[in-house]
Amino acid sequence: MPAQIVAIGGGGFSDAERLTPLDRYLIELTGKDRPRVCFLGTASGDAERYAAKFYRAYAGVAQASDLVLFGAPDRGAVARLADQDMIFVGGGNTANMLAVWRLHGVDEALRRAWQAGIVLAGISAGAICWFEGCLTDSFGSQLEPLKDGLALLPGSACPHLSGEALRRSRYAQAIAAGRLPGGYGIEDGAALHFVGTELKAVVTEIRGRSAVRFAVRDGQVNEARLEATALAGAIDGP
Numbered sequence: 001m002p003a004q005i006v007a008i009g010g011g012g013f014s015d016a017e018r019l020t021p022l023d024r025y026l027i028e029l030t031g032k033d034r035p036r037v038c039f040l041g042t043a044s045g046d047a048e049r050y051a052a053k054f055y056r057a058y059a060g061v062a063q064a065s066d067l068v069l070f071g072a073p074d075r076g077a078v079a080r081l082a083d084q085d086m087i088f089v090g091g092g093n094t095a096n097m098l099a100v101w102r103l104h105g106v107d108e109a110l111r112r113a114w115q116a117g118i119v120l121a122g123i124s125a126g127a128i129c130w131f132e133g134c135l136t137d138s139f140g141s142q143l144e145p146l147k148d149g150l151a152l153l154p155g156s157a158c159p160h161l162s163g164e165a166l167r168r169s170r171y172a173q174a175i176a177a178g179r180l181p182g183g184y185g186i187e188d189g190a191a192l193h194f195v196g197t198e199l200k201a202v203v204t205e206i207r208g209r210s211a212v213r214f215a216v217r218d219g220q221v222n223e224a225r226l227e228a229t230a231l232a233g234a235i236d237g238p
Contacts, residue, residue, distance in 0.1 A: 001117030004029060005152065005194045007127035009159045009186030011205055013057035014050070014091060014123050020057075021205035021231035022191055026086060027061060029119050029193075035085035037062040042100050043092025043125040046070040050090055062086075069100055081109045086119040089126030091159075095138035095146055097125055107150055114152055127191075128157040133180045135171045143167065145174040153197055156183035162209060163188045172221045175214050182215040189237060190228055202228040206237035 006029070012022045027035060039054040041047060046068045058064040067077050081087060087110065089097075101107045114120050120130065128134035133147040135158040143166055145156075158171040167185065174180040184192055189206030192199055202211050210228035214221055 001031070001119075002195050003114045003117060004119050005114065005130050006119070006121040006191050007130060007153075007157060007159075007184075007186060007194070008121065008123040008191040009127060009161060009209075009211065010124060010163055010188030011190075012123055013053055016057075017053045018057050019061065021233040022189075022203070023057060024233070025191075025203060025231055026088070026119065026121050030085040032085050035062050036083060037064055037086045037088060038081060038084045039064070039066040039088050039090065040106070040122075040126070041066060041090045041092075042069055042106075043094060043097035044090055045092070045096075047092075050092075054088070054090070067106075069104055069106070073104070078105055078109050081106070081113055082116065082118075084113065084118055086121060087113060089120075089122030089129060091122075091124030091126055093138045094125040094129055094134060094136045095148070098129060098148060098150070110150065111152065120152075124159045127159050127186060131155055131157045131183060133183075134158065135167065135174055135180065141166075143170040145179040147180065153194055154181070156180040157192075158183070158185045159188075161185035161187045161212060168212075172214060172223070175216060176221045182213075182221075184226075185212040185214060187211060202226045203231050204228040205231050205234045207234050208237045 133156040187209040189209040190204040
């Protein structure tokens, strides 16, 4: 299997508390009838309610499990990431998540999983962590750049581009100031699908939602809206 990452701006089971078109798209990428899928809820402090949403959505279609790092973690849990068909990273505090991952060696385990062809996916914090940098609310609601990602993918990313008023302007400002490299703003309901480090597709479960490429040209930040493919079962959006 090729190295694959799917970065979701918002939506999926995290919002619907059930399997959605984006979740089905992820399952199909594994090529398995009943894939092994592990949920990482580190960004939410391993919130039990979030894990419960995952199990409600995935238990009927996958061999579902979760990796818990808060409290007294299972010493063998990180090693079991290598046995998965897909790893899904939930939303929450990106900076805290990255710090905890590095303490437990999850960052390196995820890199090896990616190289081995295990599908990596995630929403919000779980979407932007794969890049070199991101715009995050980890430090407060005014949003700040963070240049400390896993760097499996080049550039930067910002989730919830359609759902939070400050996101677009703050992301463009951070790129213009050189505090973040150019990258992608991802709208809620849309996802970027990378094969290796190349963007293969933009898909959406809400028609009209997509992603925007932010790049510096001639000293100015240029925004280019990307064409998205509506998934089977997609709904109409504003």
